[in-house]
Amino acid sequence: MSRGELAERINLETAKIYKEMLGKGPERVRTKLCEDFLIIQVNGANTTIFNHLRSTDKGLKVLKLMRSSLFELFEEDAKKRYEQIINKKVKEIFYNYQKKEKQIILTIIL
Secondary structure (H helix, E strand, C coil): CCHHHHHHHHHHHHHHHHHHHHCCCCCEEEEEECCCEEEEEEECCCCHHHHHHCCCHHHHHHHHHHHHHHHHHHHHHHHHHHHHHHCCCCCEEEEEEECCCCEEEEEEEC
């Protein structure tokens, strides 16, 4: 499988995970493949309530806590799904929500 095909499979699986987690898939997913890690950028995975929460500092804190809690619930399943695609053990997944870019960045350490 080529790097492009691998990235596309990761993108599709990430979109599925987000649809299951939030009830809505992202508008865009991009994956960068490196030697021993993957960087996945997820844009536009916001529901209406998330957009409202993003508008205040207090709401943003709630949103970050909610997203990180949701991601923790799905992390083990996500690891297994990514491992099936890349045929490597996933050691760690780091989650970071960037308000300004309206994106979520997952860093997967292999």
